[in-house]
Amino acid sequence: MRILLSGATGLVGGALAGRLLDDGHQLHALIRGFGRQVLDLQGRDRYADIAPLQGDIRLPLWGMDTLPDAIDLVIHCAATTDFSASADVYASVNIGGAEGAIALAHQYEAPLLHVSTAYVCGQADGPVAEEAAHLSRTFTNGYERSKAEAELRVMAAMDNGLVAAIARPSIIAGQLHNGSIPRQDDFYNLFRLFGSPLLGQVPAIDGAAFALVPICHVVEGLSAMAENIENFAGDAVHLVAAKPYPLTDMLTLVAEYPAASPAQIVHPDDYNLAALDRRQAMVHRKVGAQFFDYFLRVPAFASDTLRKKAGIAAPEIDRAALRRMVDYCHETGFLDWR
Numbered sequence: 001m002r003i004l005l006s007g008a009t010g011l012v013g014g015a016l017a018g019r020l021l022d023d024g025h026q027l028h029a030l031i032r033g034f035g036r037q038v039l040d041l042q043g044r045d046r047y048a049d050i051a052p053l054q055g056d057i058r059l060p061l062w063g064m065d066t067l068p069d070a071i072d073l074v075i076h077c078a079a080t081t082d083f084s085a086s087a088d089v090y091a092s093v094n095i096g097g098a099e100g101a102i103a104l105a106h107q108y109e110a111p112l113l114h115v116s117t118a119y120v121c122g123q124a125d126g127p128v129a130e131e132a133a134h135l136s137r138t139f140t141n142g143y144e145r146s147k148a149e150a151e152l153r154v155m156a157a158m159d160n161g162l163v164a165a166i167a168r169p170s171i172i173a174g175q176l177h178n179g180s181i182p183r184q185d186d187f188y189n190l191f192r193l194f195g196s197p198l199l200g201q202v203p204a205i206d207g208a209a210f211a212l213v214p215i216c217h218v219v220e221g222l223s224a225m226a227e228n229i230e231n232f233a234g235d236a237v238h239l240v241a242a243k244p245y246p247l248t249d250m251l252t253l254v255a256e257y258p259a260a261s262p263a264q265i266v267h268p269d270d271y272n273l274a275a276l277d278r279r280q281a282m283v284h285r286k287v288g289a290q291f292f293d294y295f296l297r298v299p300a301f302a303s304d305t306l307r308k309k310a311g312i313a314a315p316e317i318d319r320a321a322l323r324r325m326v327d328y329c330h331e332t333g334f335l336d337w338r
Contacts (some may be wrong), residue, residue, distance in 0.1 A: 140228030179324030
């Protein structure tokens with residue numbers, strides 16, 4: 001297939017690009033700027049294997065300097081995942097980028113695979129079905145809301161005849177077999193604080209857990225959807241692990257590293273920002289506004305669609321798998337808890 005991909009220099013887009021190239025597809029990738037890397041799951045730079053297209057997803061038709069003659073599938077991975085971005089950034093990047101993807105799919109008369117997030121559910125707690133996004137939910141931040149709005153744009157295009165599917169990864173972590181991940185950002189920056197005295201404590205409910213998903217599963221699911229997009233047309237597909245990983249178990253594992261200072265869990269009613277020392281308070285003001293709400297609920301994402309339509313079951317992340325992920329972060333110098 002001739003595939004047009006956005007987000008190839010990001011975590012998910014780069015890993016997916018490597019898989020698509022290995023499967024023999026011709027890949028045209030939107031690139032903004034020069035000197036960028038397209039890192040596959042093995043951490044190899046695949047830039048030389050793609051047909052790069054200079055552009056900017058904030059612009060109509062992604063602002064590409066040249067357009068391919070023909071495209072069989074558009075895959076839109078690019079987005080800002082910054083929880084503290086401005087409304088204008090969310091509107092131009094996450095929503096505008098999706099509108100550009102839709103316009104390109106219409107122009108090429110090609111299907112669209114839109115990569116979103118499982119957290120379009122907002123502050124939902126408990127079971128979360130693979131159902132349409134809607135804006136009546138309460139969202140934790142502008143990122144979640146912008147991704148929900150982008151999905152609504154895609155759904156409206158489906159109603160007007162566009163063949164499209166939506167993929168919703170949860171919190172992306174390393175590969176199951178060796179813990180590796182091409183880029184350590186987003187959740188990893190928070191996880192690094194779990195072993196730092198700068199965090200000290202986290203306000204969390206009993207049973208708080210993270211909906212981690214191995215990046216290898218995300219790539220496998222996206223590849224299956226891309227290969228048979230018509231079979232997933234109209235679907236919103238959760239790319240998630242079988243169950244969330246408990247915060248208490250995560251911090252227990254962190255405590256096994258000699259140089260770690262694992263954060264302590266306190267009940268939200270007992271949390272007192274004013275009682276923290278100055279450095280901890282600074283970290284909490286910055287990190288807490290972005291992440292602490294995720295410690296107050298435990299969404300359980302359904303994953304039936306991928307299993308039924310592609311035979312791919314949601315994987316289990318056990319303690320050994322998480323340990324491999326943490327060890328990889330030590331080996332690469334991202335963590336220094338040893």
